Amino acid sequence: xxxxxxxxxxVDAVDFDxxxxxxxxxxxxxxxxxxxxxxxxxxxxxxxxxxxxGNWYEEKNxxxxxxxxxxxxxxxxxxxxxxxxxxxxxxxxLNRQCYNETATISLHCLAKHLHHLLPVVAELxxxxxxxxxxxxxxxxxxxxxxxxNLKKCDFIANRLIDEYLxxxxxxxxxxxxxxxxxxLQQDELKAFYKRFYVxxxxxxxxxxxxxxxxxxxxxxxxxxxxxxxxxxxxxxxxLQSADEKKYHILNDANGVQGxxxxxxxxxxRHHPDFPKVQILNNLFxxxxxxxxxxxIREDKGYTYGIHSxxxxxxxxxxxxxxxxxxxxxxxxxxxxxxxxxxxxRKEPVPEEELDLVRNYMMGSLxxxxxxxxxxxxxxxxxxxxxxxxxxFYNSIATIKTVSPEALRELxxxxxxxxxxxxxxxx
Amino acid sequence: MLENGLRVLVHExxxxxxxxxxxxxxxxxxxxxxxxxxxxxxxxxxxxxxxINIADYDEPLQRAGGENNAYTTNDLTNYYxxxxxxxxxxxxxxxxxxxxxxxFSEKSLxxxxxxxxxxxxxxxxxxxxGDVWHKMRELAxxxxxxxxxxxxxxxAHIEHxxxxxxxxxxxxxxxxxxxxxxxxxxxQTDKVRTLAEKWFGDIPMGEKYQRNLPVEPKQAAPRKxxxxxxxxxxxxxxxxxxxxxxxxxxxxxxxxxxILGGGGSSRLYQAxxxxxxxxxxxxxxxxxxxxxxxxxxxxxxxxxxSMETAAEAVDNEVARMRMEKVSDTELQxxxxxxxxVIAFEDMSVMSRAGSLALYELLGDAQLMNTELQKYHAVTxxxxxxxxxxxxxxNNSNTIxxxxxxxx
Numbered sequence: 001x002x003x004x005x006x007x008x009x010x011v012d013a014v015d016f017d018x019x020x021x022x023x024x025x026x027x028x029x030x031x032x033x034x035x036x037x038x039x040x041x042x043x044x045x046x047x048x049x050x051x052x053x054g055n056w057y058e059e060k061n062x063x064x065x066x067x068x069x070x071x072x073x074x075x076x077x078x079x080x081x082x083x084x085x086x087x088x089x090x091x092x093x094l095n096r097q098c099y100n101e102t103a104t105i106s107l108h109c110l111a112k113h114l115h116h117l118l119p120v121v122a123e124l125x126x127x128x129x130x131x132x133x134x135x136x137x138x139x140x141x142x143x144x145x146x147x148x149n150l151k152k153c154d155f156i157a158n159r160l161i162d163e164y165l166x167x168x169x170x171x172x173x174x175x176x177x178x179x180x181x182x183x184l185q186q187d188e189l190k191a192f193y194k195r196f197y198v199x200x201x202x203x204x205x206x207x208x209x210x211x212x213x214x215x216x217x218x219x220x221x222x223x224x225x226x227x228x229x230x231x232x233x234x235x236x237x238x239l240q241s242a243d244e245k246k247y248h249i250l251n252d253a254n255g256v257q258g259x260x261x262x263x264x265x266x267x268x269r270h271h272p273d274f275p276k277v278q279i280l281n282n283l284f285x286x287x288x289x290x291x292x293x294x295x296i297r298e299d300k301g302y303t304y305g306i307h308s309x310x311x312x313x314x315x316x317x318x319x320x321x322x323x324x325x326x327x328x329x330x331x332x333x334x335x336x337x338x339x340x341x342x343x344x345r346k347e348p349v350p351e352e353e354l355d356l357v358r359n360y361m362m363g364s365l366x367x368x369x370x371x372x373x374x375x376x377x378x379x380x381x382x383x384x385x386x387x388x389x390x391x392f393y394n395s396i397a398t399i400k401t402v403s404p405e406a407l408r409e410l411x412x413x414x415x416x417x418x419x420x421x422x423x424x425x426x
Numbered sequence: 427m428l429e430n431g432l433r434v435l436v437h438e439x440x441x442x443x444x445x446x447x448x449x450x451x452x453x454x455x456x457x458x459x460x461x462x463x464x465x466x467x468x469x470x471x472x473x474x475x476x477x478i479n480i481a482d483y484d485e486p487l488q489r490a491g492g493e494n495n496a497y498t499t500n501d502l503t504n505y506y507x508x509x510x511x512x513x514x515x516x517x518x519x520x521x522x523x524x525x526x527x528x529x530f531s532e533k534s535l536x537x538x539x540x541x542x543x544x545x546x547x548x549x550x551x552x553x554x555x556g557d558v559w560h561k562m563r564e565l566a567x568x569x570x571x572x573x574x575x576x577x578x579x580x581x582a583h584i585e586h587x588x589x590x591x592x593x594x595x596x597x598x599x600x601x602x603x604x605x606x607x608x609x610x611x612x613x614q615t616d617k618v619r620t621l622a623e624k625w626f627g628d629i630p631m632g633e634k635y636q637r638n639l640p641v642e643p644k645q646a647a648p649r650k651x652x653x654x655x656x657x658x659x660x661x662x663x664x665x666x667x668x669x670x671x672x673x674x675x676x677x678x679x680x681x682x683x684x685i686l687g688g689g690g691s692s693r694l695y696q697a698x699x700x701x702x703x704x705x706x707x708x709x710x711x712x713x714x715x716x717x718x719x720x721x722x723x724x725x726x727x728x729x730x731x732s733m734e735t736a737a738e739a740v741d742n743e744v745a746r747m748r749m750e751k752v753s754d755t756e757l758q759x760x761x762x763x764x765x766x767v768i769a770f771e772d773m774s775v776m777s778r779a780g781s782l783a784l785y786e787l788l789g790d791a792q793l794m795n796t797e798l799q800k801y802h803a804v805t806x807x808x809x810x811x812x813x814x815x816x817x818x819x820n821n822s823n824t825i826x827x828x829x830x831x832x833x
Contacts, residue, residue, distance in 0.1 A: 002624050004479040004523055008515035013491030016510065041441060042769050072690075080700065084690030089759045091766030110766055140728060141699070141706040147658040148726070151554045254656070257544070257552045289488050301540025304548050324548050326540075356489045363491020363510055370442050371773060 013362035014355075014400050020369065020392045023379045026215055028204075029223035035379055036214065037207040039372040045111045045208035046373055047218075049125065050384070052232050053103040053196035055171045060188060061180040066138065067192045068098040071105065073134040075127040080134060083120065092117055100171045101314050102384065103196075111211050118221040125197050126225060130189045139181045146178060154324055156251050157259035157425040164247070164421045165265055165318045167240025172313055195230075202227045203383065207376035239316065241265060247423040255426040258330040262321040262337055264419040266310060269317075269385050273410060275398040277310065277319070280407045282357050283349060284308050284340065284415075285321055287364075289356065291340050292321065300336070302329040314385055319414065330424050344411035348404035361399050428622060430631035431603030435782050435791055436618045437610035439775055445611035446508050446776050447517040449525070450783035452606075453599035454501040455578075456571040456639060456717065464578020467498040468542050468587055469595055473505065475534025477524035490516040498576050501716040502787060508776055511612035515621060522625035525605065528596055535589055542584050546577050554657040558724075558827060565651050566665050566720055566823040570642035601632020606786045610779040642667070642718060649823045654830040659706070660727040661827040662736050665720040666816045668712060672788060677800045678812040679712060679721055684760040685752060685809070686710040686723070686743065691759075694723065694743055704731045704739050716788065720823075721816065733826045747813035751806040764801045 024036040058064040072094060073080040087094045092109035094117075105124065109117055149155040159175040166173030204222070206214065267274065278286075285292035285308030292306045306323035325333040368374055382391060427433050458465050473496065474483050487494055492509030507517050550556040560575055567573040578584050607626070609618045645667060669675030686694050687710025698704045708725035723744075727736050771777050785793040 001628055002519075004519070004526070007486050008519050010490045010516055011510070011512040013510055013513075016491075040773065042773050044766075044769050044773065081691055081696055085759070088689045088691045088763060089755070091759075091762035091764075093766075108766075108770065110769060137700065137703060140703070144659055144706040144726060144729065148554055151658060153552065252552075255552055256547045287488070288493075289484050297541055298537060301537040302544070304541055304545040324544070324552075326544055326547065356485065359491045360488040360493075363488075363513075364493055366491065366510055367444055367493065367508055370444055370775075373773070 013359040013366065016362055016366060018362065018365060018369070018396055020378065020389065021375050023376070028219050030225060031228045032202050032204060032222060034204040034206065034215070034218060035376065035383060036205075036210060037372045037376045037379070038210040039207070039375070040209045043111050043209055044108065045114060045206065045210060046106065046108050046376070047204065047206040048104055048106040048380070049121070050102050050104050050203045050205065050380070051197055052101060052201040053192070054099045054101045055174065056101045056235060057196055057233065058192065060183070061174060062176050062184065063188050063192050064103060064196075065098040066135075066184055067130070067189045067197070068096050068103040070130050070134055070138060070189065071096055071124050071128050071193075071197070073138075074129050074131045075123045076129060077123065077127070078120075079131075083124070086120055087117065090116055094121070111209055114211060114217060118217060122221045122225065128193060128197075130186055130193065132186055135184065135186055135189070139184060143178050143181050146176065146181075151252065153251055153255055153257065153259040153425040156249065157261045157423055160247065160249070160425070161261040161263050161320070161421060161423050164242040164423070165263055166316070167242070170237045170239060172316070199226050199230055201232055205376050205380050207372035239265070242421070245418075245421055247421070249423070249425045251425050256327055257324045258327055258424045258426045260321075260323050260325055260330060260333060261423045262334065262420050263318045264414070264421065266317045266319045266414070268313065268315060269387060269391070273413075274310075275395045276402050276406060277410055277414065278395070279357060279361065279399060279402055280344070280410050281308055281310060281319070282361060283353070283407070284344060287360060289360070291343075292337065295340060296323070296325075296333055296336050300329075300332075302326060302333045302336075306333075327426055330426070334422065334424070338417050341411070341415040341417060344415055345408065348408045351404065354404055354407070358399050362396070365396070428602065428627055430627065430629055431601075431634070432622070432626050432629075433606045433786060434618070434622045435606070435608045435786060436613065436615045437608065437775075437778060437782060438613060438615065439611055439778075442611050442775055443511060444508050444775065445511040445514040445517070445609065445613050446506060446779040447514065447521060448504065448506040448608040448610070448776075448779040448783050449521055450505075450606045450608075450787055451503045451600055452604045452635065452787055453503055454499050455574060455576040456500050457599070457635075457637065458571065458574075460571070460574075462583055462587070462591065463574040463580075464542070464576070464584045465587060465591065465595060466503055467576050467578070468538065468584055469592065470496050470498045470503055470505075471538040471542060472528065472534055472592060473524055475531055475538060476529040477520075478527040478529055480520060480523050481529070483520055483524065486516060487520055492517065500572055500576055500713075502784075504780060504783065506776060506780060508611075514609070514613060518621045518625040521607075522629065525600060525602065525626065526629050528592075530589055530593055532589055535587065535592060539584055539587060542577075543581055546581055546584065550575075550577060555655075555661055555827065557655075558661065558663060558825065561651065561653065562663055562665060562720075562722070562823065562825055565649050565825065566667070567642055569640045570717065571639060572642075572715065572717065572719070597632065599635055602626060602629050603631050603634045606783045608779045608783045608786075610782070611775045639717070645821050648819050650826070651824070652826045652828065654828045657827070657829050659729065660733055660829050661725070662705075662727060662733060662740070662825075663722060663724040663827065664737070664740060664822055664824045665722045666821050666823075668719055668721045668816055670718045671714065671716045674800075674808075675812055675815075678804050678808050679816065681757075681760045681764070681801065681804055682747065682809060682813060683710045683712055683721060684763060685756060686747070688760065688763060693746075694740070697743055698725070698739050702739060703728055704736050733828070737824065737826075744813075744817045748810070748817050751810050754806070757804075757806055757809070761801055761804075765798060768798055
């Protein structure tokens with residue numbers, strides 16, 4: 001009979017020698033860089049075209065996101081239906097996503113269909129026409145969607161906390177109103193499209209079981225396009241954080257929960273504190289065994305979940321605590337968050353707890369690097385954030401070696417309640 | 427299979443450094459009493475509240491570099507963890523102890539009742555349209571326990587759960603004979619066999635749970651319900667009964683939902699969102715239920731469009747399915763999509779482990795390898811015939827969910 005009282009021996013994950021699979025790089029004839037991870041057993045491929053076409057570059061609210069959304073709603077040769085049908089016939093997924101600095105088109109498909117699909121992706125980034133009719137439908141449906149979202153306390157809270165942190169005029173703090181949709185014009189989309197897609201700055205990431213001629217296929221279809229010729233405009237935005245720190249909003253008088261956001265500005269990944277704070281954040285609220293979860297969910301039952309994280313932005317970040325809690329326990333929840341901050345400032349983390357977090361982070365990193373799509377995602381993050389491969393090994397070294405006292409000092413430096421914005425939306 | 431009835435499946439994949447340990451219990455919300463709904467899901471939370479020899483499940487797993495989660499559906503409850511393959515024994519130790527017996531702590535029950543109540547509020551009360559499926563299930567099922575959602579019918583059922591109920595539920599359903607263990611990833615079958623014998627071998631078999639659920643009688647007339655709620659837009663939802671997971675009709679129905687609602691070139695989206703602009707969003711889907719399930723069409727109306735117009739337009743599209751055969755191209759499209767969905771799902775070891783457990787629960791893990799063939803075997807005639815069968819108005823349930831103006 002096994003001894004059930006004693007845990008089996010484990011290999012400490014901190015002792016693992018984690019390696020980031022190197023990324024193949026090549027350049028198309030027009031200078032577009034391609035980053036590739038060739039791995040995996042299934043015959044599937046992912047290709048992502050990253051354009052510097054996020055809301056950082058728009059002159060009017062929601063132009064970047066709308067341009068990105070409507071890329072596949074009509075070209076000179078095909079209407080929206082024909083485009084969708086083409087990709088769907090081959091069982092492919094064509095998605096697009098707009099972020100702050102960048103906007104992407106991504107294709108997931110079986111490798112055998114790639115040659116049918118790439119030419120149509122090229123069509124989307126050279127010949128999209130943004131039909132008036134499509135724009136009108138988009139406006140109508142987006143406005144309706146917004147109206148539903150405005151009923152949700154978490155949606156409101158996410159918008160407002162970003163506005164407090166960055167200011168409404170900053171691309172990270174801006175959000176959309178019905179009026180913004182009404183004011184959108186077709187020619188604004190066309191102009192943005194020409195400047196930031198057709199003649200834009202583009203990078204390509206691809207992963208999966210890549211066909212042997214992937215380089216030729218990409219070069220043939222994309223290597224002659226007029227991309228990466230012009231320099232991007234130098235746009236600088238000043239942070240305009242709000243003066244007032246505490247907010248309480250009543251959005252729904254009958255609401256049974258409050259969305260709580262507590263956040264402070266934080267520097268980007270290039271700051272030397274960043275990797276260490278990632279570890280402190282894990283301890284604080286970054287995983288299921290964190291202090292916030294253990295206390296506020298697993299001990300008090302105030303919420304289904306509470307998390308803290310560093311926002312995934314390129315220029316500036318913020319340290320955010322986020323939860324939805326019962327309406328009558330919102331105040332108590334906030335109080336417990338500050339108590340946990342105080343504890344981290346006052347007492348060094350016990351070695352045993354820190355060891356657990358080190359192992360957990362290493363194990364989860366190992367899992368995160370499992371599979372071609374996961375590996376390319378990490379490379380993409382490094383490339384877009386202008387980080388080197390060394391960042392990966394530095395992060396690992398930090399996980400292995402950071403001391404309890406160093407973490408306490410960081411808590412002292414950053415987990416100061418006065419530095420945090422605090423918002424409850426019911 | 428171990429002597430105590432625990433079924434053990436191994437899937438070796440040396441290309442990953444990780445191992446996955448997946449345990450599926452053959453119990454879901456359909457096995458609950460009508461007076462005690464939401465219990466299977468609440469119980470899933472309690473499985474993390476300490477077992478007889480181990481005070482905390484999560485901590486040792488995290489220390490071994492592992493992560494875990496679980497979910498409950500109307501049909502089953504699944505627990506899975508992933509950890510570096512070297513540390514796989516930790517998962518055996520943890521999973522076997524909580525199969526042996528929970529600690530049945532009052533404190534854990536007390537806290538998890540509150541957590542689940544907050545989960546209920548977050549997803550079903552404090553969200554616009556959050557109660558639509560509670561209402562639809564009650565309308566569509568008169569008898570079968572799919573009548574309620576996994577989270578439960580009402581908050582009170584969760585709030586009133588007692589520790590005696592928890593114990594009884596555990597010893598009835600959480601026995602080796604009612605469970606399937608799948609171990610996948612960088613593992614070797616011999617070693618898994620040894621570990622399974624060592625950690626699970628001495629757990630008492632328990633009694634095989636004999637599922638004897640009331641059968642939903644065939645619906646004989648259309649059902650309709652009207653609600654008014656504080657939501658910004660009118661919503662329309664209609665469902666039809668379809669076959670269970672092992673029936674051929676299931677595969678046909680799955681392709682029908684793709685034809686009607688899968689993506690930007692699907693019929694409903696093209697006709698009713700793009701061309702006629704009656705809906706601002708529109709979906710067609712089903713839940714993959716093991717017992718006879720529902721196919722649903724659900725959408726939000728463009729302001730100014732009447733519910734009757736929207737309902738009629740949906741009916742017209744559905745009627746087309748009953749009258750005309752789908753074209754070869756359209757059929758090929760939805761089959762290609764299915765092939766690609768399966769390939770993408772199979773990329774992750776975790777997803778493969780979960781699928782193996784599910785198919786074993788359905789009767790035979792080998793079914794996983796014949797899924798694609800079953801989709802390929804569906805013909806345009808099958809789709810026409812099955813559409814005529816399910817899209818009978820007498821087989822339908824409709825909810826008009828109106829926006830009530832704010833006072």
